[in-house]
Amino acid sequence: MKSLIMISILMIFVSGWTYPPGWRDEVQIDPSEQCAHCKVIADGSSKVHCAYRHLGETNPRCSDLWYGRSTDTGIEWTREQLDVTPPPVADRSCDIAIKDSMVFIPFEMAQNRNNVYFQKSLDYGELWLPEGILITDPDALGDHSSHPGIVVDDTLLHVFFADNRNGKTNFEIYHSVSTDWGDNWSHPNGRITVADSNSWHPAVTCNGPSVHIVWGDNRGDPSNYEIYYNRSDDHCQHWVYGVNPGGLRLTSIAGRSDYPDIASYGNTIHVVWWDQRKFGPGIYYKRSTDNGNTWEAEVKLDADYGSYPAIAADERGVYVVWQAGHQAACSTPEPARRECAQATGSHRLGCQY
Numbered sequence: 001m002k003s004l005i006m007i008s009i010l011m012i013f014v015s016g017w018t019y020p021p022g023w024r025d026e027v028q029i030d031p032s033e034q035c036a037h038c039k040v041i042a043d044g045s046s047k048v049h050c051a052y053r054h055l056g057e058t059n060p061r062c063s064d065l066w067y068g069r070s071t072d073t074g075i076e077w078t079r080e081q082l083d084v085t086p087p088p089v090a091d092r093s094c095d096i097a098i099k100d101s102m103v104f105i106p107f108e109m110a111q112n113r114n115n116v117y118f119q120k121s122l123d124y125g126e127l128w129l130p131e132g133i134l135i136t137d138p139d140a141l142g143d144h145s146s147h148p149g150i151v152v153d154d155t156l157l158h159v160f161f162a163d164n165r166n167g168k169t170n171f172e173i174y175h176s177v178s179t180d181w182g183d184n185w186s187h188p189n190g191r192i193t194v195a196d197s198n199s200w201h202p203a204v205t206c207n208g209p210s211v212h213i214v215w216g217d218n219r220g221d222p223s224n225y226e227i228y229y230n231r232s233d234d235h236c237q238h239w240v241y242g243v244n245p246g247g248l249r250l251t252s253i254a255g256r257s258d259y260p261d262i263a264s265y266g267n268t269i270h271v272v273w274w275d276q277r278k279f280g281p282g283i284y285y286k287r288s289t290d291n292g293n294t295w296e297a298e299v300k301l302d303a304d305y306g307s308y309p310a311i312a313a314d315e316r317g318v319y320v321v322w323q324a325g326h327q328a329a330c331s332t333p334e335p336a337r338r339e340c341a342q343a344t345g346s347h348r349l350g351c352q353y
């Protein structure tokens with residue numbers, strides 16, 4: 001713990017970075033230094049839940065699925081491994097959602113092709129299904145269904161994921177819905193992008209009748225990913241910015257803008273992403289206060305050592321989680337800390353242990 005604190009202090013000293021006004025210092029969620037790709041959600045009653053990948057005992061990739069819970073707005077955390085025994089998978093390979101005492105986690109599992117499965121708990125994560133439920137179409141072509149994102153939409157569960165069934169270098173965003181809290185999923189999966197190159201890393205949130213989704217996309221220029229956004233006001237039957245090619249572009253700068261996450265509270269939509277722009281790389285934040293119709297200017301939340309951000313929001317504010325360090329997750333023994341900053345109002349707060 002002492003070394004972690006020293007690393008954190010050193011990073012801040014070297015980078016000269018300080019949080020924007022009002023942000024709490026970061027919180028370490030998992031002490032192992034070997035976890036990655038955390039997704040986080042808050043339920044409005046001081047509980048904050050996260051799902052993430054962990055180094056397996058014998059495999060250098062993130063082969064284990066873990067669940068973390070805080071009951072005090074993210075200050076103290078408990079953790080447990082979920083017994084789904086997935087083989088190693090790629091980044092952004094799980095997500096988390098909640099409804100009352102139910103906790104839902106879609107995750108990516110490597111088989112003959114990588115597929116998206118679903119896990120749930122009915123009691124705040126105390127007990128989980130004995131095995132995952134398949135969301136991907138069983139006969140899908142290609143070799144990857146990846147990067148699942150899940151949201152609760154009234155009595156519906158939606159899962160979005162990236163899929164290369166249309167070509168190995170052309171991931172598209174696909175969708176499946178469940179009307180029975182995840183016991184069954186719609187097939188065939190619906191397609192909501194038709195764009196060249198990779199449309200992937202979807203993240204999703206819901207407020208009232210609207211479902212909001214963001215993803216990274218390198219359409220038109222394989223060297224430059226940008227963040228795209230879309231919204232459905234009819235439970236994902238139709239999309240405001242279309243599905244061919246699909247979406248509204250939120251960023252416009254050379255360099256990779258990717259790995260977005262999204263959260264909402266009321267009519268305010270919050271987006272974070274990892275931007276590897278040449279000048280000023282780091283974790284960026286952008287919001288809309290009119291349900292995604294117009295967007296404010298971006299704000300830089302973290303210096304260039306942060307990556308893979310995730311965000312949640314409740315009436316207390318905004319919670320952002322990211323991974324420290326430049327290293328690809330779990331590919332090296334480099335520290336891969338989880339950090340958390342909490343905001344109230346627009347951008348505030350910060351937490352450090």
Ligand SMILES: [Ca+2]
Nearest residue numbers: 171195197199
């Ligand atoms: Ca595509």
Ligand SMILES: [Ca+2]
Nearest residue numbers: 225253255257
């Ligand atoms: Ca870009």
